[in-house]
Amino acid sequence: MIEFSNKKIIYTPCYCEENVYHLCKAFGKLDDIYVCFISNENRSIPIWKQRASKFHDGIVIWDYHVILLVKEKSNPTKVYDLDTTLSFPCDFSIYVQESFKILDDPQYHRKYRIIPAEKYLKVFASDRSHMDGTWFASPPIYSPISTSESVNNLPLFINMTENLDSKDFVSAYFTETLIFIGFMLLVPIFYAANFYFRYKRHRAATPWSIQEKVVVITGASSGIGAALAYEFARQGATLILCARQIDLLANVSKECKEKYCAKNVLIQKVDVTSETDVMRLVETVDAAYSKIDCLVLNAGVSMGETLESIEDFDLIKKIMEVNYIGSTMLAFYSLPLLKKADKARIVINSSLAGIIPVPLRTGYCGSKFALRGFFESLQSELVDDNIFITMAYAGAVKTDINKNRLGENPKKLDFNNAMSAEECAKIIVDGTVKGHKEIVFTNIGKIGRLMESVFPDLLAFLSYKRARKFYVKEIIDKSL
Ligand SMILES: NC(=O)c1ccc[n+]([C@@H]2O[C@H](COP(=O)([O-])OP(=O)(O)OC[C@H]3O[C@@H](n4cnc5c(N)ncnc54)[C@H](OP(=O)(O)O)[C@@H]3O)[C@@H](O)[C@H]2O)c1
CATH class of the missing domain: 3.10.620.10 (Protein N-terminal glutamine amidohydrolase, alpha beta roll)
Known part of the structure; x- marks a missing residue:
């Protein structure tokens, strides 16, 4: 029956x-x-x-x-x-x-x-x-x-x-193939146009050096944030470093001064999910320097389990609050100060997981994908203000991110082929100085970025295959 x-x-x-x-x-x-x-x-x-x-x-x-x-x-x-x-x-x-x-x-x-x-x-x-x-x-x-x-x-x-089959399915793929062939024929023209607009942006964004620029960095107490602080300090920036752990911030500030000869380093305890903290930070910068030359939105948290195995949906909310709300809220309150600077920068430390879907990180990917939508949209609003937004999509970087992953039992990211935080920071700072629209790390990341719009299904398949290597097999099997 x-x-x-x-x-x-x-x-x-x-x-x-x-x-x-x-x-x-x-x-x-x-x-x-x-x-x-x-x-x-x-x-x-x-x-x-x-x-x-x-x-x-x-x-x-x-x-x-x-x-x-x-x-x-x-x-x-x-x-x-x-x-x-x-x-x-x-x-x-x-x-x-x-x-x-x-x-x-x-x-x-x-x-x-x-x-x-x-x-x-x-x-x-x-x-x-x-x-x-x-x-x-x-x-x-x-x-x-x-x-x-x-x-x-x-x-x-x-x-x-x-015949329904031939009409309904074949024609859909035939149309897609025709569009693709047409697109491929236009590739050289698109490539030249893309190169021209990149050059135009670079011309508008430069010359710009870090020397004496007012640089605000979130999540500067450890990992990539701290490495960014050192690199900006090395190149002569005036720094405002923030995070929740003030003792760790004090260590980073000390190293910026002693090792990298930074003259001005302010530290402030800021939880980026707190509107009061964020507003207070902007007031501090306003009082001290009346402008922001470069806002580096780096604070972030990650996860490492399937959606199904999460016990409490608060985990996803928390990731969204720190990674997405935290970054966008600070950008919102900083806009008046960014507008006072010449050729200001906003740098978003996203992740390759912000352009390539990765299993076990639904909430993380979601927050990073959302950042891209927000800041690419904001960039189009700020073109006339000469504010340049750089999205950084790093691959695996050796930091404490594994230790700080949210959730009951997060699986660790494989750091075998990961780059150091210092190397990552150098690449981000270099792209920021040049005013790049985006910095995509690793060759696989670059291919992924290209494939994302042209072969989305193949990319999803490959990203799953690759993730299988990284993560514990039975967890992935369970999530399928
Ligand atoms: N490591 C990687 O493989 C990798 C790859 C690509 C992108 N990223 C991105 O890089 C960024 C930094 O990560 P990381 O690898 O350097 O990890 P990390 O060492 O754990 O650093 C995370 C930083 O974010 C800060 N933070 C977390 N929650 C915060 C909150 N509510 N308010 C203010 N600050 C907060 C932490 O400071 P406190 O705890 O002191 O507040 C810490 O300084 C993240 O956005 C991450 O998504 C990392």
């Missing part, structure tokens, strides 16, 4: 294709369930025993009609017709006998298209345009059904002469 959930059936008169779509969803297993479209070239098919009929025998001449067929091993096949006056469901033989009578005129001969229900749920889409905007019947209250490939393919299902 096939399991049919007792959920309330979704039904809208005259929208049989959508009613059947929802009916399919109500079944537990779709193995032996088929959607049957009935129509013909004249869009005139008689079906008897229909609730919408005004005649005593229940005949309606539909343009098309859709029913569901359920094959059962021991019982006769059942027909689920939401518009019939017969039983629901009805034995196939009774339904055929009662509803599929013959009218002699060939224009009324019925044709049938049978589609496995599973496939129907995957490909069917309708924008309801066949109702011609006049809405003979009120449309369903829920949104039209669509897929990533189509907003409307109902005509293909009703067209009884075309």
